[in-house]
Amino acid sequence: MVKKYDVIVIGAGPGGMTAALYASRANLHVLILDRGVYGGQMNNTAEIENYPGYKSILGPDLAEKMYESALQFGAEYAYGNVENVKLTSAKTKVVKTDSEEFETDVVIIATGSQHRKLGVPGEEEYSGRGVSYCAVCDGAFFKNKQVAVIGGGDSAIEEGSYLTQLAANVNVIHRRNELRAQKIIQKRAFANAKMNFTWDTVVTEISGDGQKVTGLNVHNNKTGEDSKIAADGIFIYVGIEPMTTPFESLNITDENGWIETDEKMSTKAPGVFALGDVRKKDLRQITTAVGDGSIAGQQAFNYLETLKD
Structure with missing residues (x-):
């Protein structure tokens, strides 16, 4: 028998959990679905310094607090890898996971985004064997070793700074001649004696000995010079991509996959809302996801009220 809910929230990051909190507090029957552990990318963040109410808090600790709050008014949580969402009528949506189906009147999409890959030779081969996208997850494997960080945004520089607590040296490789990270983050990085910077450079190949990473081949965009950089670990932070494949049939994304x-938080599909990092927006932070989530949760209630007319 197919289970029926008023609202199904797909994704249990900070925005999704906030949406579930607001919707369930309005006495709606709410299910949160996620293919992994609740908390999303907070679980991969060592320290959060810009969430109101906390001078500093560990990412997994904040995730745990949000999860407890999200379920306090009766929302349910279940593991599920959502494969697609179909509008079976003007009102009903069917959410299909890899193991079961659910019916709902409202869908709130909070699936977030994922790290973009470089797409160079050796990246897939050495993933998990020296190539990583999460310093908090894998940094401990590179204690007193040489590591490279690819990228120049907030994530690259913050995670690079984190790695200096473990690695002997952190070499930040960036395709431009200046960083895109916030100035306060840059200031800390430039003052860190264990961080150095390779400018105007792109990675062309990740090399290894067949078992683990040994370094990378790079190309200087200005001089045209090709060279090699030795590294025991390579951490890649070159942008993010929306996780919207299950929703392509709804026709709610732009040409790059971001939900408009x-x-x-309403999409073009009636009764379908989206929030947080999966949206087409400029600032992607925990605080903005929480703000989006509160709006989406309340709008779910408002939408259901219109169905009663």
């Missing part, structure tokens, strides 16, 4: 919404 209005200020009420």
